[in-house]
Amino acid sequence: MRVGVPKEIKMQEYRVGLTPGAVREYVAAGHKVTVETGAGDGIGASDEVYRRAGATIAENARDIFAKADIIVKVKEPQKSEWSQLRENQILFTYLHLAPDPEQTRGLLASGCTAIAYETVTDASGHLPLLAPMSEVAGRLAIEAAGAALRRSAGGRGVLLGGVPGVQPARVVVLGGGVVGTQAARMAAGLGAEVTVIDRSIPRLRELDDLFIGRVRTRFSTIESVEEEVFAADVVIGAVLVPGASAPKLVTRKMLGSMRPGSVLVDVAIDQGGCFETSRPTTHADPTYEVDGIVHYCVANMPGAVPVTSSQALNNATLPFGLQLAKNGFAAVLENQHLRNGLNVYRGRITNKAVAESLGLPFSPTEGLAA
Numbered sequence: 001m002r003v004g005v006p007k008e009i010k011m012q013e014y015r016v017g018l019t020p021g022a023v024r025e026y027v028a029a030g031h032k033v034t035v036e037t038g039a040g041d042g043i044g045a046s047d048e049v050y051r052r053a054g055a056t057i058a059e060n061a062r063d064i065f066a067k068a069d070i071i072v073k074v075k076e077p078q079k080s081e082w083s084q085l086r087e088n089q090i091l092f093t094y095l096h097l098a099p100d101p102e103q104t105r106g107l108l109a110s111g112c113t114a115i116a117y118e119t120v121t122d123a124s125g126h127l128p129l130l131a132p133m134s135e136v137a138g139r140l141a142i143e144a145a146g147a148a149l150r151r152s153a154g155g156r157g158v159l160l161g162g163v164p165g166v167q168p169a170r171v172v173v174l175g176g177g178v179v180g181t182q183a184a185r186m187a188a189g190l191g192a193e194v195t196v197i198d199r200s201i202p203r204l205r206e207l208d209d210l211f212i213g214r215v216r217t218r219f220s221t222i223e224s225v226e227e228e229v230f231a232a233d234v235v236i237g238a239v240l241v242p243g244a245s246a247p248k249l250v251t252r253k254m255l256g257s258m259r260p261g262s263v264l265v266d267v268a269i270d271q272g273g274c275f276e277t278s279r280p281t282t283h284a285d286p287t288y289e290v291d292g293i294v295h296y297c298v299a300n301m302p303g304a305v306p307v308t309s310s311q312a313l314n315n316a317t318l319p320f321g322l323q324l325a326k327n328g329f330a331a332v333l334e335n336q337h338l339r340n341g342l343n344v345y346r347g348r349i350t351n352k353a354v355a356e357s358l359g360l361p362f363s364p365t366e367g368l369a370a
């Protein structure tokens with residue numbers, strides 16, 4: 001199979017779809033890998049390093065999109081990319097289609113087969129290709145919150161962990177999955193007072209066992225969210241309904257009952273965000289203020305630490321990518337977990353939550369043939 005890796009072009013995105021180590025695995029399995037020149041710059045991997053790993057270097061993205069059977073990326077394709085995708089080409093990357101009708105239309109029109117990392121499942125029902133980036137983003141969320149809380153950045157001027165004799169910040173985490181757990185762990189480690197809210201009681205039990213009293217847990221209701229958010233210095237938005245747009249748990253009206261300079265970090269922004277006032281921001285200009293509350297809504301947080309993130313992402317994507325490279329679309333038919341990742345197939349939306357969020361027709365994957 002011809003595997004193509006274009007350079008990421010989303011603003012300040014420094015990750016790369018295949019690390020040199022992953023390229024070696026594809027090449028060892030008999031595949032031909034082409035990498036766009038400079039694709040590894042963000043992780044310090046030169047074209048020469050990729051050549052030594054067995055890749056061919058292409059001078060531009062056009063050559064990659066024109067020739068590859070499978071395109072392996074990190075971020076959702078930008079307009080100039082989706083317009084180059086073709087029928088019979090497999091795209092393997094994050095897509096986050098639910099809040100993005102324009103990209104969805106582009107992928108449908110291209111006729112390509114698009115597998116979204118964020119909806120690929122594993123045997124325990126988790127999301128193994130989202131998890132590593134959620135681990136990174138959850139940990140980064142607390143770093144971002146700490147920076148945004150500084151008075152010089154427009155925040156309340158509170159130190160997350162306080163100091164002896166002075167109370168620490170109150171951090172509320174909405175959604176106790178992968179992002180939420182890592183955020184809670186970092187915040188608790190710094191000495192903050194942490195509450196995690198989730199709608200899954202089994203998950204709250206696991207968190208209670210994990211943090212042995214260091215983190216409070218609460219069941220998600222309108223009342224519990226209000227009580228915790230009103231008292232918080234920092235709220236981390238980390239809820240997910242796989243494939244679907246994020247539920248809006250914090251309304252604009254609620255901001256009026258928070259203390260000015262408190263910070264909202266909406267990690268769930270890539271699924272549309274769980275605060276009504278969220279809109280995507282970039283690493284170049286990550287925060288803005290609404291009604292005195294600082295918002296941080298960067299949609300590609302792990303892109304800030306590309307060395308760690310590319311490695312972690314490749315560890316998770318490699319076995320699935322190798323299956324796709326070996327068997328092409330048949331791998332999607334054979335492997336239920338890759339099939340769950342199929343979002344778009346030859347002009348049809350094949351993920352129910354995505355179709356429902358966009359109000360577009362859904363085509364089940366049952367009955368698809370190679």
Ligand SMILES: NC(=O)C1=CN([C@@H]2O[C@H](COP(=O)(O)OP(=O)(O)OC[C@H]3O[C@@H](n4cnc5c(N)ncnc54)[C@H](O)[C@@H]3O)[C@@H](O)[C@H]2O)C=CC1
Nearest residue numbers: 133134137175177178179198199220239240268299300301
């Ligand atoms: N901005 C960024 O750069 C990144 C964003 N993300 C995003 O972060 C979000 C969270 O991802 P994960 O932690 O991996 O998901 P997850 O599936 O591990 O956890 C989500 C949690 O939200 C809970 N939940 C769902 N609805 C809820 C509600 N109404 N109230 C309370 N809890 C609710 C679920 O029970 C679950 O425990 C996703 O949207 C993901 O795409 C992940 C990585 C990077």
Ligand SMILES: CC(=O)C(=O)O
Nearest residue numbers: 094133270299300302
């Ligand atoms: C999950 C995701 O959107 C990211 O890592 O950028």
Ligand SMILES: [Mg+2]
Nearest residue numbers: 270299300301
């Ligand atoms: Mg994202």
